[in-house]
Amino acid sequence: MEKWNQSYGFLLGKVLQKMEIKFAEGLSPFEINARQYGVLLFIEGNPHCSQKDISEKLQIDRTTMVSHIDHLEGLGYVERTKNPNDRRSYNLLITAKGKDVLDSRWEFLTHTEAEVLAPLSEPEQQLLKEILIKVWITL
Amino acid sequence: MEKWNQSYGFLLGKVLQKMEIKFAEGLSPFEINARQYGVLLFIEGNPHCSQKDISEKLQIDRTTMVSHIDHLEGLGYVERTKNPNDRRSYNLLITAKGKDVLDSRWEFLTHTEAEVLAPLSEPEQQLLKEILIKVWITL
DNA sequence: TATTGTTATACTCTATAACTATA
DNA sequence: TATAGTTATAGAGTATAACAATA
Numbered sequence: 328m329e330k331w332n333q334s335y336g337f338l339l340g341k342v343l344q345k346m347e348i349k350f351a352e353g354l355s356p357f358e359i360n361a362r363q364y365g366v367l368l369f370i371e372g373n374p375h376c377s378q379k380d381i382s383e384k385l386q387i388d389r390t391t392m393v394s395h396i397d398h399l400e401g402l403g404y405v406e407r408t409k410n411p412n413d414r415r416s417y418n419l420l421i422t423a424k425g426k427d428v429l430d431s432r433w434e435f436l437t438h439t440e441a442e443v444l445a446p447l448s449e450p451e452q453q454l455l456k457e458i459l460i461k462v463w464i465t466l
Numbered sequence: 467m468e469k470w471n472q473s474y475g476f477l478l479g480k481v482l483q484k485m486e487i488k489f490a491e492g493l494s495p496f497e498i499n500a501r502q503y504g505v506l507l508f509i510e511g512n513p514h515c516s517q518k519d520i521s522e523k524l525q526i527d528r529t530t531m532v533s534h535i536d537h538l539e540g541l542g543y544v545e546r547t548k549n550p551n552d553r554r555s556y557n558l559l560i561t562a563k564g565k566d567v568l569d570s571r572w573e574f575l576t577h578t579e580a581e582v583l584a585p586l587s588e589p590e591q592q593l594l595k596e597i598l599i600k601v602w603i604t605l
Numbered sequence: 606t607a608t609t610g611t612t613a614t615a616c617t618c619t620a621t622a623a624c625t626a627t628a
Numbered sequence: 629t630a631t632a633g634t635t636a637t638a639g640a641g642t643a644t645a646a647c648a649a650t651a
Contacts, residue, residue, distance in 0.1 A: 336575075342602060413651070446603070459481060462586065531633090
């Protein structure tokens with residue numbers, strides 16, 4: 328093992344790169360990328376949220392959020408309605424069609440992650456997730 | 467804990483994002499990014515390598531490698547000399563100046579990684595590295 | 606005045622295809 | 629005919645600044 332492949336940054340990047348290539352393959356029939364899938368997942372879990380909410384929680388720039396939501400709305404996966412209590416913002420809701428995409432791809436995505444993490448034992452995979460969550464929470 | 471922040475892909479991405487922002491800050495005075503630092507590190511550990519060698523091992527496209535090496539050569543961090551045994555390829559070598567940059571930033575980078583991984587105990591950090599290496603090796 | 610969302614724009618990073626020079 | 633490197637170009641993805649509507 329050499330110095331150049333010992334850094335956490337390098338290792339995280341390569342594992343992620345591998346996952347994202349596979350993610351992209353499975354998501355392309357639905358015309359969304361991994362980030363947009365994440366946004367859809369967030370909206371499902373947080374109905375009536377605003378673009379700002381997603382932007383903050385997922386740490387995605389708000390101008391980038393506009394194009395993500397434009398895209399998801401254009402595909403009929405998400406619905407924008409004005410928030411009556413604050414007409415500057417939207418109430419975002421996932422549509423039935425969007426929910427279908429979410430559900431049909433969930434198994435694929437977890438399977439893809441499992442595939443990339445296959446060199447690890449079950450306890451190791453669980454440990455990795457716990458460790459990553461611990462870091463993410465305090466980010 | 468909700469569904470949207472439970473995926474390995476999401477978690478890996480966020481941890482990496484945090485690291486890369488800090489990396490970029492520390493490397494910008496030397497006019498290189500994290501990937502170029504990685505290339506420099508590889509050349510130090512593999513003197514007389516070719517652009518193809520780096521391209522394969524670091525899984526970076528060969529056309530992208532051209533601009534990385536152009537950049538590093540322009541800054542005087544790397545030297546291109548023709549390989550006498552195969553004049554299609556180069557012998558790449560790190561310069562004294564390049565070595566200085568590598569050494570002066572090494573502490574910073576490991577410190578940055580430690581900072582992001584601070585929520586983890588020492589054994590957990592070590593475990594994370596072992597787990598990531600295990601996945602990377604079989605990639 | 607501050608905030609949500611939008612637009613126009615530019616920048617970074619990377620990939621594709623066609624080229625050259627060597628093998 | 630294949631390979632290492634190069635160039636021109638185009639495509640993602642993202643960020644900055646200025647703006648409209650609303651608070």
